[in-house]
Amino acid sequence: MxxxxxxxxxxxxxxxxxxxxxxxxxxxxxxxxxxxxxxxxxxxxxxxxxxxxxxxxxxxxxxxxxxxxxxxxxxxxxxxxxxxxxxxxxxxxxxxxxxxxxxxGPLLLPFVQKLPDDVIPIWRARDSLAIQRRLEGAGHLTIVGGGISGLEAAAYSREAGVEVAVVEKAPHVMALQFGPTAAGVLARRLRDQGVDLRTGRFVTDVLKNDGELSVMLDNGEAIRSDLVLTTVGAVxxxxxxxxxxxxxxxxxxxxxxxxxxxxxxxxxxxxxxxxxxxxxxxxxxxxxxxxxxxxxxxxxxGGPLEPVADRTIPLSFRHDRIEFHSAGVPAGPGLEEKVFSDDGEGVCRSVVLEGDILRGVQMVGSREDFRRLADSLGRPYRDRS
Ligand SMILES: Cc1cc2nc3c(=O)[nH]c(=O)nc-3n(C[C@H](O)[C@H](O)[C@H](O)COP(=O)(O)OP(=O)(O)OC[C@H]3O[C@@H](n4cnc5c(N)ncnc54)[C@H](O)[C@@H]3O)c2cc1C
Structure with a gap:
């Protein structure tokens, strides 16, 4: 065969x-x-x-x-x-x-095609090798997209001593995984590390003059950059x-x-x-x-067929200074966010409920009880906090 x-x-x-x-x-x-x-x-x-x-x-x-x-x-x-x-x-x-x-593959915004050496999507290994070469000597980086890859790239940029701006169209970062409370805590952590976070803004164009890039925002502001990375979705x-x-x-x-x-x-x-x-x-x-x-x-x-489970997999990211975990849905109509710990110091744990049914769990700076809660999605929520 x-x-x-x-x-x-x-x-x-x-x-x-x-x-x-x-x-x-x-x-x-x-x-x-x-x-x-x-x-x-x-x-x-x-x-x-x-x-x-x-x-x-x-x-x-x-x-x-x-x-x-x-x-x-x-x-x-x-x-x-x-x-x-x-x-x-x-x-x-x-x-x-x-x-x-x-x-x-990566969703390519129009300015990626216009400036392929300066605006590079984060997706394939060959693009990553090109980014690696371009980062040598780069002092300012702009990342378009505040999802997991954008935030991960922002954290590594700061560690490398590169000034970094993240532009996210949604009102808060990681909108697919986090509601406003957990995302707010995450945003605070990033800003504390020196990330210039612009949420609720979108990039209208990237211009190149005398070798310098200007990332144009919808409010007319321009961010000076040596390189632009995009991570805005998949096709x-x-x-x-x-x-x-x-x-x-x-x-x-x-x-x-x-x-x-x-x-x-x-x-x-x-x-x-x-x-x-x-x-x-x-x-x-x-x-x-x-x-x-x-x-x-x-x-x-001619053997029997095996069905494959259709399930949502929890998402986790851990780094020296940032950690976050999310499972299920982040927010939505008919859903209530219940925050059961937000210590003001960068740790947040919350659940998303539909009535008493657990639909989502989100944690920043902690993973206490995450696995149990992620495994309980779709079942009645029992508050153990
Ligand atoms: C930047 C980034 C970060 C991510 N982070 C996470 C994470 O933290 N956790 C997580 O679980 N998932 C993550 N994902 C998602 C995860 O990588 C994908 O869900 C996973 O790779 C899908 O596997 P796949 O085999 O379907 O596709 P891929 O792994 O993309 O492999 C498909 C392969 O097919 C090749 N191909 C395409 N067309 C052709 C053709 N015509 N002929 C021959 N070859 C072809 C492609 O080039 C590619 O090599 C991330 C994705 C990206 C891009």
Whole structure:
């Protein structure tokens, strides 16, 4: 049994592992020049805190030992879902089943295309290496986007002695994970470390004059910068799959077995869309990669299919001076935020309730009881504070 996996990230590598474990033959296509790497670590890579070799998902030997045919710099440009034929670098190859694991890419604001050497998205290893080179001698950095990667980059910038501004369009940072109270505590911590945080503002343009960048804000202010990094969201490129006749929306539509709309074709990780797009997560991508592999093999051997859980994974970040954790929903209509500790010193713990049902938990500067609360989402909340 020969299975083609398109995309060698967290989902694709895990799918390859489970196919080879079950005696299947795998070709794993990657459009990148590096061994598959841990994507969240691209922020560390950008700030020169790790080498590319230190962030690989598996060493080179692992692929060879398992006879996984990893093809780097081999972008798939066309697929035929009926014959399971893949075209890459002009060569066609036929498989018994296909697994789509191409992930997502950075949402590119118009000024990224205009000044590609000066305005760089935080996403891929090759961009991080470019950021690393550009940071040498840079004194002022602007980060567009106050989500987890933006704040992580801001923390490393300050440690490197770089002046940093973060521009966030939402009224508070990390709006996808935090309500206003916890986000306010986080913002205070960042400001105490010297981060120039501009919330409720958006960037209208980036201008370059005599080698100097001006980041223009909607209120007319300009922030002087040597380099601009963007981290404002994700997009999924479904064009090849839609052209092939698969059902797509924001991603490739799959069922609970990771099956796409054509028999023998599966999708997993960021490119897969079940009921709606879940917050991206390496844990979820690996779980879906495993599910896609097991179900692809089962389809070919006539074995039973295994459903894959559709769940939201908690998000955690720990750094010497900043720590935050979030699970479930941050706020919303019909939801009440209950703050059960805000010590004014940078520690905040809160829960989000719908009636007495626990819908979210958020912590800054502490993770006391976080795991228990995250595991209790969807159940009645019992106050132990
Ligand atoms: C900066 C950043 C920080 C993050 N931080 C966290 C975090 O702290 N915790 C967390 O859980 N998640 C985090 N995420 C999200 C997490 O990295 C993703 O959810 C995860 O990588 C998804 O895995 P995937 O295998 O679906 O896609 P990816 O890991 O993105 O891999 C997809 C691969 O497919 C390749 N590809 C695309 N098209 C083709 C093609 N046509 N042919 C061949 N190859 C192709 C891509 O280049 C890529 O190498 C972060 C993401 C980013 C960008």
């Amino acid at each position: 020969r299975i083609g996996i398109i995309g060698a990230g967290h989902a694709g590598v895990e799918a390859a592992r489970h196919i080879s474990d079950r005696g299947g033959e795998v070709v794993l296509y990657s459009d990148e020049p590096f061994l598959p790497y841990v994507r969240p670590r691209v922020v560390l890579l950008a700030f020169g805190r790790v080498d590319i070799d230190a962030i690989t998902v598996r060493p080179d030997r692992w692929y060879r030992d398992r006879q996984i045919d990893l093809r780097l710099e081999c972008p798939v440009t066309h697929i035929d879902v009926h014959t399971k034929t893949v075209t890459a670098k002009g060569q066609q190859e036929r498989f018994d089943a296909l697994i789509l694991a191409t992930g997502a 999924r490129d479904t064009a090849v799959f839609a052209q092939a006749g698969l059902r797509t929306d924001k991603g490739v539509i799959v069922d609970e077995y990771q099956r796409a709309s054509e028999a023998g074709v599966f999708a997993c990780g960021d490119i897969a869309q079940r009921n709606h797009i879940r917050t991206a997560s390496i844990v979820l991508a690996a779980e879906q990669g495993r599910g896609a592999a097991i179900n692809a093999m089962a389809t070919l051997t």
